[in-house]
Amino acid sequence: MVQSSSAVLIIDNDKKLFEALLKSTADLQVDAIHASTLGEGLKKNRGEFYDVILSRDILPDGAACFVVQDFMTADTKSPEIIIYTTAGDPDHAEHALKCGIWDYIIDPCPEECLPDLLKRALRYRQSKEEDALAGQNQIHEQLINHGIIGRSKAIQDCINLSVRISQSDANVLITGESGTGKELFASAIHNLSARARKNLTIVDCAALPPTLVESILYGHAKGSFTGADKTQTGLIKQADGGTLFLDEIGEMPLEIQKKFLRVLQERKFRPVGSNLEIKSDFRLIAATNKNLQAMADEGSFREDLYFRLKTFHLELPPLRTRKADITELAYYYRNSYSKRNKLKKKKFSPDYLSILTRYDWPGNVRELFQAIERSITDAQDSSILYPKHLPTNIRIQVTRKRLEENGKPAAGASEETNSVHATTENMPTIKEARDRAIEIEEKKYLNSLLALTGGDISQCCKTAGLSRSRLYDLLKKYHLSK
Numbered sequence: 070m071v072q073s074s075s076a077v078l079i080i081d082n083d084k085k086l087f088e089a090l091l092k093s094t095a096d097l098q099v100d101a102i103h104a105s106t107l108g109e110g111l112k113k114n115r116g117e118f119y120d121v122i123l124s125r126d127i128l129p130d131g132a133a134c135f136v137v138q139d140f141m142t143a144d145t146k147s148p149e150i151i152i153y154t155t156a157g158d159p160d161h162a163e164h165a166l167k168c169g170i171w172d173y174i175i176d177p178c179p180e181e182c183l184p185d186l187l188k189r190a191l192r193y194r195q196s197k198e199e200d201a202l203a204g205q206n207q208i209h210e211q212l213i214n215h216g217i218i219g220r221s222k223a224i225q226d227c228i229n230l231s232v233r234i235s236q237s238d239a240n241v242l243i244t245g246e247s248g249t250g251k252e253l254f255a256s257a258i259h260n261l262s263a264r265a266r267k268n269l270t271i272v273d274c275a276a277l278p279p280t281l282v283e284s285i286l287y288g289h290a291k292g293s294f295t296g297a298d299k300t301q302t303g304l305i306k307q308a309d310g311g312t313l314f315l316d317e318i319g320e321m322p323l324e325i326q327k328k329f330l331r332v333l334q335e336r337k338f339r340p341v342g343s344n345l346e347i348k349s350d351f352r353l354i355a356a357t358n359k360n361l362q363a364m365a366d367e368g369s370f371r372e373d374l375y376f377r378l379k380t381f382h383l384e385l386p387p388l389r390t391r392k393a394d395i396t397e398l399a400y401y402y403r404n405s406y407s408k409r410n411k412l413k414k415k416k417f418s419p420d421y422l423s424i425l426t427r428y429d430w431p432g433n434v435r436e437l438f439q440a441i442e443r444s445i446t447d448a449q450d451s452s453i454l455y456p457k458h459l460p461t462n463i464r465i466q467v468t469r470k471r472l473e474e475n476g477k478p479a480a481g482a483s484e485e486t487n488s489v490h491a492t493t494e495n496m497p498t499i500k501e502a503r504d505r506a507i508e509i510e511e512k513k514y515l516n517s518l519l520a521l522t523g524g525d526i527s528q529c530c531k532t533a534g535l536s537r538s539r540l541y542d543l544l545k546k547y548h549l550s551k
Contacts, residue, residue: 075121075195076102076120078101078113080106080122080123080125081125082106082128084103107136114148120191121148121171121187123153123187124150132158132524137169141169149171150169151186151187153175217250219397231257240352240378241381242361242381242382243384244358244384245356248432249387251356251358252356255312255314259354267308268310270312274318274321285304290343294341300340305351310351312352319358319370330371330373353378388434396426399425403415415453421456424456428467466505515549
């Protein structure tokens with residue numbers, strides 16, 4: 070039975086549907102609140118906590134799919150969101166589902182199907198909260214020990230999925246930018262699984278010598294090639310009973326992928342120079358910072374292997390999208406680094422933490438940790454870390470961002486650049502300057518493209534010459550919506 074404390078927000082400019090839904094869900098004993106627009110719904114969501122939000126797809130002030138993340142925000146108890154429509158839009162549905170909504174309903178009579186759907190969503194919600202409460206603290210402590218820090222919704226979703234993944238033996242593909250913690254999550258999944266007592270065998274595919282790939286993975290028999298003076302067990306066999314982690318799987322040579330696909334299907338392989346097949350009971354976790362789907366489309370990665378890899382797909386968020394976690398990460402790394410090096414903990418000044426939260430961190434968590442480590446070293450005897458202890462390129466980007474936000478041009482100050490106050494130390498590398506210029510122009514272009522096409526995704530793709538997935542990646546990167 071759904072608890073009486075459950076609260077539901079219904080966003081629809083048709084008040085009759087709200088009233089009909091109220092009448093048909095009277096037995097649920099929930100508090101239902103109505104909003105006529107997305108703006109009104111967002112305002113109500115900021116003031117109250119809702120278990121479920123139901124919204125019509127198109128409202129007077131926009132499409133619901135593009136504000137899903139605003140409703141979810143950085144709350145670990147974000148509501149379950151259901152979008153309903155009588156006709157629907159494929160692009161809207163794809164975008165909403167990728168954002169993590171509970172369901173996208175297409176029905177000519179939503180007032181008839183929504184009551185039962187709402188009841189199921191509330192039961193799911195109640196069950197999820199009870200399960201989370203039972204094991205949340207223990208799991209949280211385990212993950213902290215692995216260095217997985219953060220209470221934002223983005224990282225909590227990854228943690229929750231990792232816990233579910235760890236309870237099975239299915240293949241896992243972990244994607245994310247460099248420095249987001251792919252190896253940390255692979256290790257956590259292994260250590261939370263039934264295979265934790267066996268090996269986690271890590272293979273860096275980018276570091277495999279092309280001529281020795283098969284020998285390293287499958288092993289070789291004595292005398293199978295020059296220099297093979299003894300039988301060697303391969304890494305796949307070393308993972309027997311445990312987990313095989315293939316890091317940078319996108320770097321695996323194409324000619325090796327076909328043979329590895331069979332290994333993945335059969336869990337059997339033949340060492341180089343041997344006539345006997347060997348079995349290995351391993352669980353596969355693969356990771357990459359590349360777009361394997363795009364590579365498959367181009368023919369540089371086998372599509373059948375790609376689909377085999379991603380039984381579960383864990384996509385790690387970049388640090389710039391979970392700013393709320395930066396301070397906690399900073400304190401965690403300061404503590405662990407100080408303890409490891411037997412140093413007295415230094416305090417963070419408010420200005421120092423402010424810069425950390427305003428910087429975009431293209432190198433993600435790895436770059437954050439390196440910046441803090443350098444700050445501690447540069448600070449020497451100072452007991453407090455100030456902005457001046459941070460790398461200059463970080464301070465430059467944050468200052469430029471503040472000037473742009475205040476309406477002052479970031480460029481055009483050539484006289485200042487040549488002044489006595491400027492030094493080569495303050496100059497970004499040419500790659501950093503080029504990347505920044507590209508980002509500024511890309512964002513301008515996308516804003517103009519959305520405005521000129523009225524947010525028509527198909528037209529945007531056609532005009533820009535982009536695939537749908539690449540366009541959505543760029544919109545996400547620059548926090549743009551229709």
